[in-house]
Each structure stands twice: as structure tokens, then as C-alpha cells.
Amino acid sequence: MSENGEGGWGALSELPGNPLMWVLILSELLVFGALLVGFAAVRLLHPQMVLAGQSALSIPLGGLNTLILVTSGWLAAHAVRLRSTGDIGGSRRRLAGAGALGLAFLVVKGFEYADKAAQGLGIETDTFWTLFYLTTGFHAAHVVMGIIILAIVGWKNTTENLETGAAFWHMVDLVWLILFPLVYLLR
């Protein structure tokens, strides 16, 4: 099976980090992609409902969270780079920074949810809010998972582990970069 590349993972072995992580990442991208297309379809069916819902969203808070996440991703990428130079301390500090920014993202998200809940806007209010809470909530669950993964790979910090953990974190980042404009900005 030598023609299959590195030990039979096939095309998956071209990607950084563990191949199974990429199975997870690709599944997630399809899931979020489908939800976002579904969201756009709901806009087509109920334009007024979506416009009203979007007008209640805070673009500055969403923008702040975008900045937090891209900065966090930047730190995680540096952590991988430093690990490959052998600078384990520097790598771990960057990773801790990435995780801390992940927590900051969740805090901002928490404020946002609390504000919406105070206005009586819940997951069953209407289809807009169902989709808002499903997509952003599912994304936030990935942020939580990502922080746990960053902690694990910071502890067991082989280069491959770091690449694997960072790949998951960048996927979380990537999803938000698509989600944010489609949910918040396309009004």
C-alpha cells in the first residue's frame, strides 16, 4: 500500500495534524454550511422576520468577537511555529493567550445572549431566533471544545498534536468568519 502515501491515510495525510481531525473538520464545515444556506433560504421566505431579527443584533459586539477570534487564531498559529523551532515556553504562552481570547469570546457571547434573553428573544421565538441560537450556540460549543483541545495539546505538546489542536481552532475561527457576515451583516 505504499502508493497510498503515509501509511494509508490517502489524501488526508496531505493536511496538517491528525487525519481524523480533518474528518471532523470537514463534517463540521458541511454542517455549518448547510445551516447558513438554510438561514439564507429562511430570509427568502420571511424577509421581514429576518430583517427584524437582524436589527436586534449588535454588529459592534459581533465585530469585537471577530477581532478576538482572529487574534486568537494568529496566536495559535505562532504557537505551532514556535514549537517547531523548539521554543516550548514561547509556544505554550501563545497557546495560553489563544485560549484566554477564546474565553473572552465566550464572555462577549454570554453578554449578547443575556441581552437577547432579557428582551424575551429565545430559541423558540421564531425561525430567525431558532437559527440564530442554533448556529451561534453550536459554534460557541465548539469554542468551548476548542479551548479544552488547546489545553490538552499544550500539555501533550508534540508538533503533530499542536498542529491537530490548532487545526480544530482554526476551523472554529473559519466558521465564525463566514457565519458573522451572513448572520449579522447581510441585512
Next chain:
Amino acid sequence: MKYESQKVALYYFAGALGLFVAQVLFGVILGTIVVAPNTLSELLPFNIARMIHTNALIVWLLMGFFGCAYYLIPEESETELHSPKLAILQFWLFLIGAAAAVVGYLFRIHEGREFLEQPLWIKLAIVVVALMFLYNVTMTVLKGRKTAITNVLLLGLWGIAVFFLFSLYNPSNLILDKVFWWWVVHLWVEGVWELVMAAVLAFLMIKMTGVDREVVEKWLYVIIGLALFSGILGTGHHYYWIGMPAYWQWIGSVFSTLEVAPFFAMVVFTFMMVWKGGRTHPNKAALLWSLGCSVFAFFGAGVWGFLHTLAPINYVTHGTQVTAAHGHLAFYGAYVMLNIAMFTYAMPNLLKREPYNQVLNMWGFWVTSSGVTFMTFALTFAGVVQTHLQRVMGMGFMEVQDALGLFYWMRLGAGVATLVGVVLIVWSLAVPGGKRAGAAIAQPAE
């Protein structure tokens, strides 16, 4: 066969095949009742025959899984089974329990929840049987070589036992009853059973194609990853119309669409391995069943599942013959064919013979598969017509059913063909012909 204790699998294979015939026989009886409703209506009403049909299916598939595990685990773990005696005792307990349940059903003793009709004491007996089994195989795995295949198989088997515990919970609120009923039914067939399926297929691929274990085990992880990443939240496609919040329509639609992926990966996997292996294994029938399993599972569970899984479509097809069509092809492809593949592979080895009755066995494959396929098409057409008349036009249920008579006759014909095919399969496995293998017993690839 390398280990004497693998022989206990023969009990399970025999029991499973016997129940297989009974299951299909009751299916034919049910098909007859549908077209001639006065048949046996006093002696064996539809609901009793139906619970025997479905329960026999579940029990024989599980019995087959137990047999597969007893064959596979010593060979993978490279050690004798922890306790063959316990395995044989477990078999008789399970068989007697199943027989007692069926006799009870005939006397209207049951709990009346679909597929979980077993009386409480039978359910508890099943738990005991499962614990005996899990103890036996887990001890075997712990003392022997640990492979990805035994690891995944054990996880699947433990999952089967854990999720069965939800069958003991029956709240008086019908909504909650249904919610947790699906934790048994869905998380079995679209969750942990897929782990068993992938592990057994991986084992068969290693044995029959000669492809490296390394490669097979990587595919195994990809497949089970796809299966559980999609299948757990895919449960949502059962929560659309039973009193649950509307958000399940989104979750169920998206994740259960992805449930096609592991089945597609299994098709690519089996065909790639056979193609790459390039080795002609003498047991051609077992290879045919293995390839057939992945293909029929892809169509039955994957394609026919996807056909009606999106919430807006399910809104009109839910609870029609479309579901019945999907159920028949999916169970046949994924789990019936998996068991027969393993039986066909293992029985000559257990009986120390060259692969026997291959032609007859392959006839069984084609006749049964054609029967089930034709049945699926008949039920699909029936379901589409029913959906239109009943859900779009608003015609009454019985009026619509009367209009579907032709499809039900076709289904009965397909069912009879299936029964003939099953008899061929059982005959080919149970009545060994050909010569006993001498020193030149078919060696597994590994």
C-alpha cells in the same frame, strides 16, 4: 479458525439462522394479511404477528452479532475465549428467553411498545444475558492483543447494552416516552450498531483481501468517526412531529443528511480493499456478501433514508409506506447482509472444511437481494402514492389503502421470493457439502 473456543460461535449462527427463517416467514404471513385481511384475523391478529416479525429480526441480528464477536475476538486478541462454557450458557438463556417471549406474544402477553414489546422480566433477562456476554468478551480482550477492531467492536457492544437500558423507562407522558424510546431504537441502528458493522467488515477485509491491517484500521476510524459525528445528533430526525421544539427540524435535517457519509465511505472502503488486495480468496460467497453489505446499506440506510429525512419532506411522508420501504432495505443491507457475510466466511473455518455450497449460497444472495429490492420499490411506490392521496389530497386512510392493493400484492410476491432466497442461504450454510479440508484449510490472509 485458530482457537478452539471460537466454536461457540456455531451455536449463535445456528440460532440466528433459525430465527431468520421465522422472521421472514412471519413477514410473508403479514404480507398475506395485508392483501387478504380476514386471514387468521381471530387466531393471529396483525399486531401480534407484527411484533413477532420485528422482534425475531432484532433478536436474530443480535444473536448474530454475539456469534460474530465470539468468532472474531479470540482471533483478533490471539487468545482463547475467557469462558466458552459461559458463552454456551448465555446462548441457551437468550434462546429460551426469545422463545418464551414469542409464546407469550401468542397469548397476548407483552408490553405494547413498538419493538420493545418484551415483558419486563424478559427485558431484565436480556440485561443479564448482555452482562454475561460483555463480561466474557471484555475479559478476553483485556488478556489478549488489543487491536482497533476489537476496540471498536467492544465499544459498539457496550453501547448496545447501555442504550438498551432506556427501554426500561416508560414515562406516562407520551412525548417523553417517544423521546427516550428513540434512544434505544435510533442510537442502536444509526449509532452503535454501525460500530459493530464497521468492525466486522474491517475484520473480513483483513482476512479476505490481504490488505495491511494498518490501512484497514485507518479506514475503520474514518468510517466510525463519520458515523457517530453525524448519527448522534441525527436522532433529531425522529423529533420533528412528536411534541418537541421546532429546532429539531434543523438539527435533524442537517445531521441526518450527513449520515449518508459513513455508508458511502464503507462502499469505497470495501471496493478499494478488494481491488487493492488483488488476492483471490477461495470464499467467494463471503466476499460477495461483504461487498453487497456495503452497497445495500448505502442504498437502504443512506439513499432511502435521505429521501425522506429533510423535515419539509418528512412532514408529508412521515408514517407512510415510504418509512416501511426504507426500514426493509436498510435492515437487510446493513445488518442482515453483514451477519450472513460473517456466517459465510466463518462457518467453513469452524467446521474445518473448504468453503462449501458457494454457488447455492450466491444464488441465495441474488434471490434474496432481488426479493428485498423489489419489495422496497413496491413499498416506495405505495408510499409515494399514499403521500399524495392522503397527505396532499386529504383522502381517508382506509380509502387510500384500498387504492394501494396492487403494490401490496407485489410486495407479497417479493416477500415469497425473499423467503425462498433465505431458505437457499440457510440450506447452503447448514448442510455442508464438499470435502473436508485437510492440511490445506483455507488460510486467512493474515
Next chain:
Amino acid sequence: MSEVLTKSAARNIFYGGTAFFFIVFVGLVAHSVSTVNAMSESHPVTASVAGGKHVWEKHACIDCHTIMGEGAYYAPELGNVWVRFGGREDAQAGRDAIKNWIKSMPTGIEGRRQMPKFDLTEKELDDLVDFFKWTSEVNTQNWPPKVSG
């Protein structure tokens, strides 16, 4: 990175990913269950509704009928039988109609699907009707599309 380590990492990712999806699933089900329970306060499962569900199970009705679309597809949907028999417009008439229907079975008509004779007491019949009424009031997201079930 050695092959063995890559594979054990793959196994851990499988476990981790599965645990993640399962936790999300459990969380969502917990939320749904609390929603269902909140609804049950205005729409309680009374003793007679629970009794009716028991009658439903005792005679394995689900192995012919469907309820909320789940069952054997051999006999009509009963999740909305209360509505179909006019229980919403006239509760007493709907109740009597369902009870009389059950009592008149089997018809014995040649070529017609036969519902068995169940010797139900008046109380069992009333409980069963209460169960059907309760079920018809569940928020099923407007399923079934037609009252025919």
C-alpha cells in the same frame, strides 16, 4: 510522528468528537424535556390519560395503528383521532363515537382489515379517549398535514 501514535491520536479524536456530539445532544434533549414538562403543567398527564396510555400499550395498538406517525402503518393514525371524530366541536359526541367504534369491532366484513375484539371496560374506554384527546392537543408542529392522518 510514528504510525502507532497517529493511530492512537485518531482514536482519541474519535472519542473526543463523539463525546462532544453526545454532550450537545444531551444538552438539547434536556432543554426539550424541560420545555415538554413546562407544557405539561397547562396540559397535564392526568391519571386517566396515563391509564389510557396503559390500555393503548396493553393491547399493542401501535402494532397496527400509528400515533404521531409512529407505528405499523396498517391502520389509521390515532394521534388526531379525537379531532377526526369531531371531539373538538362536540366533546361528548366525539367520545361516544370513538367508544362505539371500538365496541363494534371486528366487523368481520370480507376483504376489510379487521380490528380485533378487545373487551374494554367503560373506564378503560374513557381513559383511552382521554389519552387520545391529550395526544391531539400536543404541539406537533402542525403535523399531520391533513386531518385524515
Next chain:
Amino acid sequence: MSKETHSVWARRLDHAWMILAGLTIVSVVAAMLSPPGQRTSLLSVVVALVASFIKARQVLDHFLDLRRAGSGWQGLFNGLLLTVLGTCLALYLAALSR
């Protein structure tokens, strides 16, 4: 890490971060030009989507280092991104004309 030195790698990451942060600010400002309750202008919609695509590519190419993956993977990710963003834009435009 064959040819690229670590300082070049580090600069590449910093450069990507600046593009990400800059484009985020641009698209947020463009969207906030329209008051809440009203539709945003088509220009800011296009800005948001183009920015989203460029940002996604930055993350994929530099943070995830997919520059090194084969053209099949590049095509797959581009296809996925363009499908999602393109379908959403098409549905948005269709909603406008209703």
C-alpha cells in the same frame, strides 16, 4: 519547514493577522453605515462577502498552512466557500426582489 525560514514564516502570520483585522473593521463599518431596521446597501453586502472569502482564504493558507496541500484540497475548500457564500448571496438577491 524546508525552505522557509522562521522569520519569514512569522512575518507571514503577522501579515495575515493584519489583513484579517483590517477587513473585519472595513466590513463592520460598511454595515453600520445603514441604520438598524433598514436594509444595508448592496455595496456593503458585497464588501462583507468578499471580505469573508478573503479572510477565510487567509486562515486556510497561512494559519492552517494549506498552501502546501494539493490542488485537490485547494479546489475543495474554494468550492465549499464559494458554494456557501455564493448561494447565500444569490438567495439574498432573490429576497431583495421580493
